Amino acid sequence: MATTGEHAGPFPGERDESLRTRLERRLFNFFPAYRLGGGRVKYISRDWREVHVAVPRSLWTRNYVGTIFGGSMYAAVDPIYMLMLIRTLGDEFTIWDKSAEIRFREPGESTLHARFELPESETDAIREELAPGESTDRVYEVDLVDEDGVVHAEVEKTLYVRRDE
Incomplete structure (x- = not known):
């Protein structure tokens, strides 16, 4: 089931949300630890490979x-x-945040947007790289941009990924 108008932002070409990811998005936005920070998840693709x-x-x-x-x-x-x-690797993996770095470029004077993408090639590489009991660190980057595409902050996240035995 596709939604319309609920994930407005500077990112064209959004894939459809499923009924399940639409519900997950709403529940996540209601979760106090996230809600009180002020951010809002606006879109989750049905395969969890794109989030806005x-x-x-x-x-x-x-x-x-x-x-x-x-x-x-x-x-x-x-x-x-x-x-x-x-969500994409499943129960046979343990994933934890390991570190993060944020670089502020411009003051945020209007709504900022972030588009997260996780290509299938990335999760395939993790599956191929890790035997049971092995772990790796993966680095991901995302920008917070305004409606004009101006970068206001750059975030780099390092995640620990282990394939469980």
Whole structure:
């Protein structure tokens, strides 16, 4: 089932959400630890290989000088790659966040958007690389951009991935 108008942002060519990912998105946005950070998941593809997130500039996300608080920017993107890997690799893998780095480029004065993509070639490589009991670190990057595509923050996440025995 496709949704329309619920994941507006600067990213054309979105795949359809399934009824399941649409429900998961709504539940995730309701989860207090995520909700209170100010970010909102706007779209999850049916195969969990693409996720869109928005961070609006609002009363809840503004800092002292009126721009989007850096903590809100990071909180919005923090769990996404880990969840994508968990959903695409399945129960035979353990995935944990290991480290993160955020580089602020411009103050966020309007809603910012992040588009996460996890190609099938990436999960295939992980499956091929890891025998049971082996682990690896994977690095993923995502930008927070405004409606014009201007990068306001760059985030680099390092995730620990282990194939369970």
